[in-house]
Amino acid sequence: MELDEMKLAWQQMNRKLDALQTMNANLGAERKAGRARRTMLRARALIWSETIIAGLTLLALGGFIWDQTAMRFMVPALILYPVAIAVFASGIRQLMLASRIDFSEPVLEIQRQLESLRGLRLRTTQMEFLWMLLLWVPVAIVIARCVGVDLYAAMGAPWMAWNVALGVAAVPCLLWLARRFAPAFNRSSIGRTLIDQLTGQGLAATREQVAAIARFERE
Amino acid sequence: MRGKLERQHFEKLLREHSGIVFKVVGMYAREREEREDLAQEIHAQCWRSFASFDERRAKFSTWMYRVALNVAISHGRRRQRDLASHFEPLETHHLETIGGEAPDEADERVAALHAVIAQLDGLNRALILMYLEDRAYAEIAEVLGISETNVATKINRIKHTLRVRMLGARAEALDETGSS
Numbered sequence: 001m002e003l004d005e006m007k008l009a010w011q012q013m014n015r016k017l018d019a020l021q022t023m024n025a026n027l028g029a030e031r032k033a034g035r036a037r038r039t040m041l042r043a044r045a046l047i048w049s050e051t052i053i054a055g056l057t058l059l060a061l062g063g064f065i066w067d068q069t070a071m072r073f074m075v076p077a078l079i080l081y082p083v084a085i086a087v088f089a090s091g092i093r094q095l096m097l098a099s100r101i102d103f104s105e106p107v108l109e110i111q112r113q114l115e116s117l118r119g120l121r122l123r124t125t126q127m128e129f130l131w132m133l134l135l136w137v138p139v140a141i142v143i144a145r146c147v148g149v150d151l152y153a154a155m156g157a158p159w160m161a162w163n164v165a166l167g168v169a170a171v172p173c174l175l176w177l178a179r180r181f182a183p184a185f186n187r188s189s190i191g192r193t194l195i196d197q198l199t200g201q202g203l204a205a206t207r208e209q210v211a212a213i214a215r216f217e218r219e
Numbered sequence: 220m221r222g223k224l225e226r227q228h229f230e231k232l233l234r235e236h237s238g239i240v241f242k243v244v245g246m247y248a249r250e251r252e253e254r255e256d257l258a259q260e261i262h263a264q265c266w267r268s269f270a271s272f273d274e275r276r277a278k279f280s281t282w283m284y285r286v287a288l289n290v291a292i293s294h295g296r297r298r299q300r301d302l303a304s305h306f307e308p309l310e311t312h313h314l315e316t317i318g319g320e321a322p323d324e325a326d327e328r329v330a331a332l333h334a335v336i337a338q339l340d341g342l343n344r345a346l347i348l349m350y351l352e353d354r355a356y357a358e359i360a361e362v363l364g365i366s367e368t369n370v371a372t373k374i375n376r377i378k379h380t381l382r383v384r385m386l387g388a389r390a391e392a393l394d395e396t397g398s399s
Contacts, residue, residue: 009328010351103289104268104282106364107345110289216342217365
């Protein structure tokens with residue numbers, strides 16, 4: 001069948017669809033439009049809330065560092081500070097990118113912008129997750145100090161050294177497990193998203209899509 | 220706050236061009252619920268973007284194609300794995316709703332059309348949808364953001380690919396007939 005012949009098939013299908021459209025008012029009406037709007041708002045609210053939390057963490061960490069006189073408490077907070085700055089900066093950048101997206105612009109341009117936003121989001125989540133594994137001991141030291149507990153005294157240096165080592169070892173183990181058991185996670189959309197973010201598969205798909213857009217534009 | 224008159228104007232335009240949403244949805248979503256979700260997402264995004272609509276710059280249909288296709292491609296990206304593994308033709312699914320007709324030659328053509336569409340990525344689906352809808356190359360170019368020459372080249376390439384694919388399929392069918 002040639003493409004022009006397909007036009008005939010398309011027109012024939014359209015006639016049926018027109019009849020169907022009249023009968024099935026669900027698609028035409030805005031019966032559940034509120035749900036779609038809520039989904040969009042939720043996505044944007046998530047970026048906003050993450051950015052606000054990162055900003056507040058940054059402020060709290062700054063205050064914590066300012067208050068400390070002992071280096072053993074200041075150093076863990078200083079290690080966490082650049083990570084908090086990076087997460088906050090990424091949140092601001094995501095908000096800026098999201099605010100610039102106008103769905104009535106040409107398809108290729110908008111798809112490129114969406115992929116750029118998606119890529120940034122995936123990189124940020126992956127970074128947050130992996131850094132949290134590596135840095136959970138400094139996080140625990142700072143949080144414990146905030147509630148008046150000296151973790152060095154309470155748990156001892158060997159415990160901390162072991163936990164730092166455990167965090168370092170957990171990263172490759174977790175990545176291996178994520179790749180090994182990816183099919184099991186693929187059954188749920190949340191599991192799939194988690195695995196995609198963790199293993200970088202989502203990021204690879206984003207890069208692939210950007211390349212596809214470029215090819216489509218060029219050819 | 221946006222006025223009631225603006226909302227009424229928008230709804231009138233939306234009703235007049237509701238076929239665009241319906242066809243885009245049929246091209247990009249497979250299951251009934253997914254289609255409903257996508258249609259609602261398109262409606263909501265159209266309303267959100269309506270403030271940027273300027274009838275001196277573009278026809279409403281062109282503007283609506285852009286919004287609908289952007290939402291649909293983006294939606295498809297979120298469900299890419301599902302789509303890659305399975306694409307259910309719109310008509311087959313919905314024929315039951317409209318009374319169920321016996322498949323005829325034309326239905327086979329529609330099925331073949333869907334088989335072709337299922338093999339295309341989001342951007343090429345957008346291109347073929349507008350081509351099948353008899354949109355001018357200039358409008359397709361305006362919606363997609365590529366040159367008219369590029370549109371013509373791509374359509375010719377798809378035609379060529381289809382021809383090769385159909386010849387291959389016929390040859391296979393002849394082989395099977397010969398061997399049985």
